[in-house]
Amino acid sequence: MAIPRQLPNAITVARIPLAVLSLILLLLGGMLGDSNLALRWTAAIIFVVGMSTDWVDGYLARRHDIVSDFGKLWDPIADKFLTGAGFIGLAILGEVWWWMVVIILIREWGITVHRLMIANEHVVAAAWMGKIKTVVQAIALSWALLPFWLLIGVQAFSVVSLVLMSLAVLLTIASGIDYVVAQVRGARAAR
Template identity: 85%
Template sequence: MAIPRQLPNAITVVRIPLAVVSFVLLLMGGVLGADDLTLRWIAAIIFVVGMATDWVDGYLARRHGIVSDFGKLWDPIADKFLTGAGFVGLAILGEVWWWMVVVILIREWGITIHRLMIANEHVVAAAWMGKIKTVVQAVALSWALLPFWLWIGVPAFTIISLVLVSTAVLLTIASGIDYVVAQVRGARRAA
């Protein structure tokens, strides 16, 4: 069955408004469920669905042979909107340390700006380490956003969140270094 050629790109673009809605609902839900757990659940579910669309759009594009430069460029940008909004929202609520969020955002948007600057020359698709980093960020954020503290208690929830987010930070740094090294090697080969 053929799918519309722009469907994967449309799914990619939908992640951006999902990021905004999830962020607003997260902030409206308050800190560790102190205010409104319903909003927290909805924000978390929207985030999880948004991250799941990352797999769906890529699968559809590859399966139907409709991978596009637009998708290669905007797919990681949409991911960064969604994960960035999640990390910033958790930092605003005091559930994640700001320094971790700043490190992640600097890496994410630094590479995104670089990709946009060279987009006229060529489009840089996400590398394997960047994809692993995105999966770990998605798992860490899904855990931190979902109100699991109700069942395991706030101390255990906080420790697990810290371990997951710390792992995401380390992979974010490592994948950033990997990207820079790959770009330098590519530039040397081209010269």
């Protein structure tokens, strides 16, 4: 069965408004506190659904042989909108340290700006380490957004959150270094 050629790209772009909606609900829920966890749950579920679409759009594009330069460029950008909104929202609520968020955002948007600057020359698809980094960020954010502290207690929840966020920061730094090294090697080989 054939699918519309633009469906994977439409799914990719849909992550951007999902990021905004998730952030708004997270912050509204945070302002209301534990008295209204429905907003927190909703924000978390929207985030999880949004991150799940990252797999769906890629699968559809590869399965139906409709991979596009638009998708290669915008898929990681949409991911960064969604994860960035999650990190910023949690930092605003005081649930993640700002220094972690700043490191992640500098790496994410620095590489995104570079990709956009060289898009006329060639499109840089996400490398394997960048994909692993995105998965770990998604897991860390999903854990932190879902109010699991109600089930396991605040202390256990905080320890798991710290471990997952620390791993996300380390992989973000490592994948950023990997990207820069690959770009430098590619530039040297092109000369």
